[in-house]
Amino acid sequence: MRFTRLPELLSSMAEELNDIARTKYTNIPSSNTPAPLVDHGDIRCIIRRLSGAMLELDDALGALLRFKSTLNDSFLHHTRLVSKINDIPTEVMGSIFSHAAKRITGDEARTPICSIEQNFTQVCKRWREIAVASPFLWNLIKLDFQEEKDEKITQPSLELLARSGSVPVHLTIFTRSSFGFLRQEYGEILDLFFKKCASVEIVQSQNHPFEKSHIQGLINSIPRLKILTLTKGGVTGDTLQTFQNLQHLSRLRLRLISLSMSDVEAFVSVRWGSLKSLIIDGTPAFLIKDTINEKFPSLEALFFHTDRIDVAISPSSLVKHTKLRKLGISVPYLEYSPLGRSTNTATYRLLDQLDLPLLNTLAISAASSQHLDRLAQYDRDLACPLENIEILIGSAGSARVTMVDESMVQSILPKAIITKGHPSRVLSDLYAEWLAEYTPY
Structure with missing residues (x-):
């Protein structure tokens, strides 16, 4: 049959x-x-x-x-599959692996690429031979210190570190304790990884603040650090001053706590010549000055969630930046008027003073139809209209009191997407690009 x-x-x-x-x-x-x-x-x-x-x-x-x-x-x-794989030049297979590695984003990017089975078929053996000989595939390493373990937890990662050759490593560290305690307990092991790091992500499961000694230790261990992400643990105003010594950073993500406007002003007044992307997950205050082009000359993406935004610009001046392409402004409260009265907040006053010729993506909090009207007018006035507009409301880390819904957005600003109850899509995509764009050579 x-x-x-x-x-x-x-x-x-x-x-x-x-x-x-x-x-x-x-x-x-x-x-x-x-x-x-x-x-x-x-x-x-x-x-x-x-x-x-x-x-x-x-x-x-x-x-x-x-x-x-x-x-x-x-x-x-059947040997035909094996022969076809063997006919592909090693450099071509290496390029395929390289492209695949750079496309890994999100949570998957935190996992070392080491899932190639040793004895699956002859085809996979061929793949494995090329993969082992391709150091850039092993530059993503994860160290998990969240459970009570000894130093043996690092052995698999040490193998990946050795296999990565001379390629700069992206290191993700998960810890339940503070980073300072981790340095005391595992200092020698961490130093082995830091010697080859160009990118570090520290994920603390509890909100231990990062201290000056922690940041200074990173500076001493990785003087040419390119990417730094500090998750959960906040950075105080006193510690923020230490970041001025990280002048080789191209991407920085952190959360600011217990700081004054003078601390923020000191931060934005320092020249960050190499910084291309800045994400601030939360801050009591943020300051926009007309010197942003001078102090952040390479900045291409800026996203910040702030309780308060100040604009230190005279009414007749403009916030000019020649390279900024992506901007995210998330605030928990916005003024709105059911009766249609003026909604003249600092956030929307800032729109009238932006001069960003390359801007193509904007994520911003909105709480009323008046806000949407102003966004639509801003988009029409641009020489090159925005490609992406994201309206942030609800628990997306943005306007908590809102009259905006999807039907309103569709009628006033149909090109926009609305994010409610989820993290900003612009922010998620921006962070995913950090590893995808990072070339480990």
Whole structure:
């Protein structure tokens, strides 16, 4: 029996069983009370038909098992796949692996690329040979110190570190304790990794603040650090001053706590010549000055969530930046008026003073139709209209009190997307690009 007839067979059997179920016959009495005669011929017919259907099903299952066995034997003994892989030059396969590695984003980017099986097939062996000889594939390393373990937890990662050759490493550190305690307990091991790091992400499961000594330790260990992400633990105003020594940073993500406006002003007044992307997950205050182009000359992306935004610009001046392409402004509260009165907040006053010729993506909090109207007018006034607009409301880290809904956005600003109850998509995409764009050479 050919397995290709299986769908036809099953359909036929279904009709047969339905037909059997519809067959009328007299029930067999369950007692000695008088009852009509039973039509034994009907019952025997039903039994024969059911037995025949079961035999056909057994034949079909047997055919499937034989076909599966044939496929397995053919796959294991067929050499054509291996020969095709062997015909691909190593440098071409290496380029394929490189492209795949750079496209890994999100949580997957935190996991070392080490899932190539050793003895799967000859094809995978060929892949593994090339992968082992491609150091850039092993530049993503994760150290998990969240559970009570000894130093043996680093052994697999040490193998990846050795395999990464001279390629700069991206290191993600998960810890339940403060980073300072981690340095005390595992200082020697961390220094082994820091020697080759160009990118560090520190994820603390608890909100331990990062101290000046922690940041200074990173500076001393990785003087040419390119990417730094500090998650959960906040940075105080006093510690923020230490970041001025990280002048080789191209991407920085952090959360600011317990700081004054003077601390913020000191931060934005320092010249960050190499910084291309800045994400501030939360800050009591943020300051926009007309010197942003001078102090952040390479900045291409800026996203900040702030309780308060100040604009230190005269009414006749403009915030000019020649390279900024992505801007995210997230605030928890915005003024709005159900009666249509003016909604003249600092956030939306800032729009009137922006001069960003390369801006193509804007994520911003909105709380009313007036805000959407101003955004639509801002987009129309641009020489090159925005490619992406994201409206932030609800628990997306933005306007908590809002009258905005999807139908309103669709009617006033149809090109915009609305994010409610989730992290900003612009922010998520921006952070995912950090590793995808990072070239480990």
